[in-house]
Amino acid sequence: MKVLIVTLDLNGPGGVAHYYKAVKPHLPNYVNFLFIGKRYKSWNLPSCFRLIFDIFNFLFSVNKYDLIHLNPSLKTDCFFRDLIFIIIAKFFKKQVIVFFRGWDISFEEKVDKKFKNLFRTVYCKVDSIIVLADHFFKKVRSWGYSGPIYCETTTVDERLLKSFNRDEIKTNKKIIKILFLSRIEKAKGIYEIIDAARRLNHYPLKFIIGGDGSEMKDLQKYLNKHPCNNVNLTGYLKGDHKINSYLDSDLFLFPSYHAEGMPNSILEAMAFGLPIITCCTGGIADFFADEKMGYIIRPKSVDDIVNKLKLILANPEVLSTMSVYNLNYARNRFYSGVVANRLLSIYENTNKKV
Numbered sequence: 001m002k003v004l005i006v007t008l009d010l011n012g013p014g015g016v017a018h019y020y021k022a023v024k025p026h027l028p029n030y031v032n033f034l035f036i037g038k039r040y041k042s043w044n045l046p047s048c049f050r051l052i053f054d055i056f057n058f059l060f061s062v063n064k065y066d067l068i069h070l071n072p073s074l075k076t077d078c079f080f081r082d083l084i085f086i087i088i089a090k091f092f093k094k095q096v097i098v099f100f101r102g103w104d105i106s107f108e109e110k111v112d113k114k115f116k117n118l119f120r121t122v123y124c125k126v127d128s129i130i131v132l133a134d135h136f137f138k139k140v141r142s143w144g145y146s147g148p149i150y151c152e153t154t155t156v157d158e159r160l161l162k163s164f165n166r167d168e169i170k171t172n173k174k175i176i177k178i179l180f181l182s183r184i185e186k187a188k189g190i191y192e193i194i195d196a197a198r199r200l201n202h203y204p205l206k207f208i209i210g211g212d213g214s215e216m217k218d219l220q221k222y223l224n225k226h227p228c229n230n231v232n233l234t235g236y237l238k239g240d241h242k243i244n245s246y247l248d249s250d251l252f253l254f255p256s257y258h259a260e261g262m263p264n265s266i267l268e269a270m271a272f273g274l275p276i277i278t279c280c281t282g283g284i285a286d287f288f289a290d291e292k293m294g295y296i297i298r299p300k301s302v303d304d305i306v307n308k309l310k311l312i313l314a315n316p317e318v319l320s321t322m323s324v325y326n327l328n329y330a331r332n333r334f335y336s337g338v339v340a341n342r343l344l345s346i347y348e349n350t351n352k353k354v
Contacts (some may be wrong), residue, residue, distance in 0.1 A: 001032045001351045004065040006058065006085060011040035011142075015154055016071055016101050018264050019339075026340035027103045031347075036081075048098055051081065053171030058085055067095040067127075067347060075103030075135075079115070083122050095350055098123065099130040099152070102142075103261055103282070106137060113250035120144040128350045130341070132261035133283035150346055151286065154262040156271040156330060160243055164272065175204045176312065176319075179249035179274070181237065181265045182256070184213035186216035189255030189279070191222065196305035202314060205230055207253075210245055212236040212284040223313050245281055249318060251312065254278040271330035275322035277308050 010017050010024070010033070019078075020033070036054040038044060045053060062068060068089045072078035073168055082098070089096045111119055120143065131137050137149050142196045158197075182188050190209070197207045207230055223231065237245055252269035254276065262283035266276055276294035290296045297304035312318060332338065 001030060001347065002065045003067045003069060003347055004034055004061060005031060005069045005071070006034045006036060007071045007122070009035045009040050013112075014091060015261070015264055016208075018157070018215060019101075019154050022155045022159075022336035023343060026337045027344070033066075034058065034312045055088075059088060062089055062092050062094060065094065067097065069097045069099065069347075071099050071101050073104065074100050074111070075102065075104040075107045076110075079107065083118070086122050086126060090143075096126040097128045097130065097346065097350055098126050100132070101261065103131075103133070103136055111143065112311060116143055117131065122172075122286060128232060128346060130346065133284070134286050134351070136261075138352070140238075140273065146289045148349065152262075152268050152281065152346075153334060153338045153339065154162075154264050154267060154285075156264075156267050157336045158336050160268065161271060175206055176251060177206050177208060177310070177314070178253050179210065179245055179248045179269070180253050181210040181242070181269070182254065182263065183243060184211045184216045184219055185258070186215050187256060187258035189257060190219060191217060191257050192300060192302050192305060193253060194222060194226065194228065194231065195302045196225060196309070197231050199302070199306050200309060201228050201230055203309075205309060207231045208234060208245060208249060210234045210237040210242070242309040246274065249274060252276050252278075252294075253305070254303075255297060255299075255305060257281060267334045270326040271334060273323040273327045275312075275319055275326065277305065289325075292322065293329070294322055294326075 005020065007020055008014070010021050034057065037050070044050070068085070070082045070084035070085055094182070105349060124145045128150065129140055129145060129151050130150045131140060132152060132154070137151050140149055180193055183316050184190055193207060193209065209231060212235055220233070234245070235300055246269060252266065252349065253275040254263065254266055255278065256263070257279055258281065266278060268286065269276060270293065277297060278288065278294065279299045280296045281299070288296065295308040297308060
């Protein structure tokens with residue numbers, strides 16, 4: 001069996017590139033990659049010509065492989081682009097796996113209203129589908145897909161953890177450090193964090209906000225208008241700076257009310273032994289154990305953030321218990337070697353259908 005993974009350039013940002021950079025070292029040599037979309041660290045074409053180039057490149061590659069693994073998001077451009085790849089692969093009688101990496105709720109509604117027949121005509125012909133949340137599983141079934149659907153996770157790159165030992169970390173219980181690490185976007189709950197920090201300004205808490213995004217300038221204006229001395233904006237973090245932010249923190253706060261698939265940052269935080277405070281959205285709802293891994297809060301609820309942090313301040317020993325639980329859970333479920341083995345099992349199960 002020879003497998004071709006069709007995906008975005010691994011030099012780029014985002015969850016898809018992160019996933020395949022992490023699992024690639026664990027994949028055998030019969031699995032190869034074909035990159036589509038924007039190229040990083042190399043030449044680039046305008047988007048319309050780039051699509052044409054990608055289609056022709058795929059045409060010249062597809063017949064060398066037995067199984068084609070596509071990685072679209074459920075949104076307009078990806079849906080129709082990968083529809084073309086499915087048609088080509090099936091013309092050459094290849095097996096196809098579709099892994100829906102992102103999921104746009106507004107486009108989901110368009111599929112329900114306009115594109116359900118198109119989904120059934122093309123996407124329902126693939127051999128297996130992978131999703132990141134039970135809601136996505138149920139929706140794909142409702143659109144008529146009757147083949148195998150696998151509910152998977154994203155991953156934690158084990159190389160981040162090569163010198164990590166949580167037992168060696170001396171947590172400063174006098175000040176609890178709370179980390180947010182993600183894109184700075186309104187739907188990530190970033191303003192709820194600031195408002196909670198303002199209300200907790202005189203408590204022994206420090207909020208570290210790492211990341212960059214479209215909301216950064218407005219967030220800085222908001223902080224200038226509503227200053228609080230317990231918030232530190234670090235900007236985008238990567239490499240050792242990113243690792244150190246996990247090591248230096250006691251708790252991970254992710255109040256996103258966006259329809260998350262499976263946020264890498266939560267998985268990484270768990271792997272570094274951080275308890276989590278988060279909303280129950282997307283794939284988070286499928287695995288998160290409230291009061292064991294941390295605490296579930298309601299979307300857009302500043303009160304919930306404040307109340308959960310006060311609860312932790314009153315019972316700081318729960319952080320240690322949650323830390324151990326999250327370490328073990330992440331090691332058994334999210335490490336890149338474990339995730340790569342599950343992916344290979346999906347390939348094998350799909351190949352057995354021949």
